[in-house]
Amino acid sequence: MALVEIKNLHKSFGGNHVLRGIDFTVEQGEVVCVIGPSGSGKSTLLRCVNLLEVPQQGQVFVRGEDITDRDCHLDSARQQIGMVFQQFNLFPHLSALANCTVAQTTVLKRSKAEAEQIARANLDRVGLNDKVTAYPLQLSGGQQQRVAIARALSMDPALMLFDEPTSALDPELVGDVLTVMRKLALDGMTMLVVTHEMAFAREVADRVVFMDGGVIVEQGPPADLIGNPKEERTRTFLRRVLDPTHVEPN
Amino acid sequence: MTLTDTVAEKRPGLSPRQRAQRSRGIQYAVLIVIVLVAAFTANWGQIASVFFKPEFVKSAFTSGLPGAFVKTIEYTAGAFVIGLLGGTLLALMRLSRVAPYRWLATAYIEFFRGLPAIVVFVAFSLLPLAFADLVIPLDPYGTVWLALGIVAAAYMAEVIRAGIQAVPKGQIEAARSLGMPAGVATRKIVLPQAFRIVLPPLANDLILLVKDSSLVFIIGTSAAAYELTGFGRDLANTESNLTPLVTAGFCYLIITLPLGLLVRWLEAKAARAH
Numbered sequence: 001m002a003l004v005e006i007k008n009l010h011k012s013f014g015g016n017h018v019l020r021g022i023d024f025t026v027e028q029g030e031v032v033c034v035i036g037p038s039g040s041g042k043s044t045l046l047r048c049v050n051l052l053e054v055p056q057q058g059q060v061f062v063r064g065e066d067i068t069d070r071d072c073h074l075d076s077a078r079q080q081i082g083m084v085f086q087q088f089n090l091f092p093h094l095s096a097l098a099n100c101t102v103a104q105t106t107v108l109k110r111s112k113a114e115a116e117q118i119a120r121a122n123l124d125r126v127g128l129n130d131k132v133t134a135y136p137l138q139l140s141g142g143q144q145q146r147v148a149i150a151r152a153l154s155m156d157p158a159l160m161l162f163d164e165p166t167s168a169l170d171p172e173l174v175g176d177v178l179t180v181m182r183k184l185a186l187d188g189m190t191m192l193v194v195t196h197e198m199a200f201a202r203e204v205a206d207r208v209v210f211m212d213g214g215v216i217v218e219q220g221p222p223a224d225l226i227g228n229p230k231e232e233r234t235r236t237f238l239r240r241v242l243d244p245t246h247v248e249p250n
Numbered sequence: 251m252t253l254t255d256t257v258a259e260k261r262p263g264l265s266p267r268q269r270a271q272r273s274r275g276i277q278y279a280v281l282i283v284i285v286l287v288a289a290f291t292a293n294w295g296q297i298a299s300v301f302f303k304p305e306f307v308k309s310a311f312t313s314g315l316p317g318a319f320v321k322t323i324e325y326t327a328g329a330f331v332i333g334l335l336g337g338t339l340l341a342l343m344r345l346s347r348v349a350p351y352r353w354l355a356t357a358y359i360e361f362f363r364g365l366p367a368i369v370v371f372v373a374f375s376l377l378p379l380a381f382a383d384l385v386i387p388l389d390p391y392g393t394v395w396l397a398l399g400i401v402a403a404a405y406m407a408e409v410i411r412a413g414i415q416a417v418p419k420g421q422i423e424a425a426r427s428l429g430m431p432a433g434v435a436t437r438k439i440v441l442p443q444a445f446r447i448v449l450p451p452l453a454n455d456l457i458l459l460v461k462d463s464s465l466v467f468i469i470g471t472s473a474a475a476y477e478l479t480g481f482g483r484d485l486a487n488t489e490s491n492l493t494p495l496v497t498a499g500f501c502y503l504i505i506t507l508p509l510g511l512l513v514r515w516l517e518a519k520a521a522r523a524h
Contacts, residue, residue: 076429079429081427082427083424083427085420089420089424091421091425091439091443093446102428102438102439103425106434107429107431148424155429
């Protein structure tokens with residue numbers, strides 16, 4: 001059974017039909033990178049996986065449970081799905097440690113001591129064991145994003161969603177975050193990553209999905225999809241990202 | 251450039267700086283004239299003996315001013331707590347998904363914000379007539395806290411609602427994506443940030459509340475329950491001298507001026523955080 005299975009997903013905002021029938025799956029332990037031009041619906045797709053966006057049509061199964069079903073206990077489904085946002089969204093009134101414990105104690109009902117132990121281990125895992133008491137505003141963007149990863153990991157998720165996790169970062173801070181994500185992938189975490197980092201996708205992803213105009217145009221192993229794309233739309237997109245100075249012949 | 255040029259052309263003798271200097275000189279001269287006229291025409295002896303007579307200041311202190319000062323603070327503090335709790339509840343109701351809650355909260359807020367506070371106090375003073383059996387506990391505190399708190403809640407609700415709406419949407423998304431139910435996300439993530447945002451305007455409401463507590467004498471409390479204004483008015487009546495009231499007035503400043511400083515400090519702190 002696939003960890004995530006999406007069937008015929010449709011989502012529109014007003015008259016804007018953003019997702020036009022998406023079918024795809026993520027297997028246990030798989031790292032899937034979603035690429036595509038802005039406005040192609042890749043972030044919306046990701047946000048449908050934990051129902052931050054509610055699709056108008058279609059189903060999302062997580063571990064076989066249909067989370068679009070009204071009877072589904074959405075909060076407990078979300079506990080298994082960690083999410084990392086482009087804008088970090090750390091809780092500014094809480095320290096790095098408390099950011100990582102607040103959901104553990106309130107949702108998972110872990111004791112404070114246990115939650116703090118788990119939080120410290122995860123902050124250590126992202127290389128921030130010296131920033132446990134720091135508040136988000138005292139941290140750099142890269143450090144904030146790594147706290148956000150530790151916060152999600154502290155819930156012991158079965159799946160991690162990354163929504164353009166390095167897009168809001170200064171270029172010199174991107175590497176730290178990607179290093180943490182690479183390590184996570186090597187540890188066997190199931191990851192669904194919306195990204196513009198082609199080098200990361202090529203190196204870390206088991207599968208790359210190219211989206212355009214609200215549909216999946218093409219998907220496959222990175223060597224095939226990035227190295228030798230079949231579809232013209234994929235080729236055009238890749239030419240633009242891999243060589244931004246390239247001018248399209250008319 | 252062209253503006254100063256044309257002005258300079260009209261008055262060839264004066265540069266802009268000289269004109270500013272002369273204008274300032276005139277303002278000082280007017281001030282000095284007013285002060286001199288006041289100094290020579292007013293009957294200072296009488297003013298001093300009516301408003302600032304030292305023996306009445308002393309008698310105010312011995313006949314219960316400290317007690318009235320404490321009452322003012324007690325009335326204000328209790329009403330602030332009621333206003334804060336009620337205001338938070340009303341703010342959450344206004345943002346509720348259940349439409350009737352929104353209507354109720356909006357009606358309440360508009361009603362009590364539009365009403366002069368004194369009307370509410372007069373109504374409370376008449377309540378025992380209308381409901382003979384009505385007993386509000388903790389007399390006189392219960393009645394005073396309720397009357398002040400009912401009005402304060404309406405004002406604070408709007409402030410708190412604005413604070414809740416100022417918390418970025420991403421905060422709620424992050425909380426919900428961690429599996430927090432809506433209620434937990436509101437309590438643990440949204441409200442603490444909202445209150446941080448609205449701390450300066452809430453402290454401002456507290457200052458207004460200190461002053462509104464002076465309306466309490468309308469309810470008709472006993473002499474033992476007098477706050478500053480009730481006390482000052484009563485003593486000024488018996489002594490036929492305004493000094494007790496002026497003394498009580500200064501006591502308000504002892505409370506409100508530090509609060510004003512607190513508001514400014516909070517505002518500066520909030521400005522630095524952004």
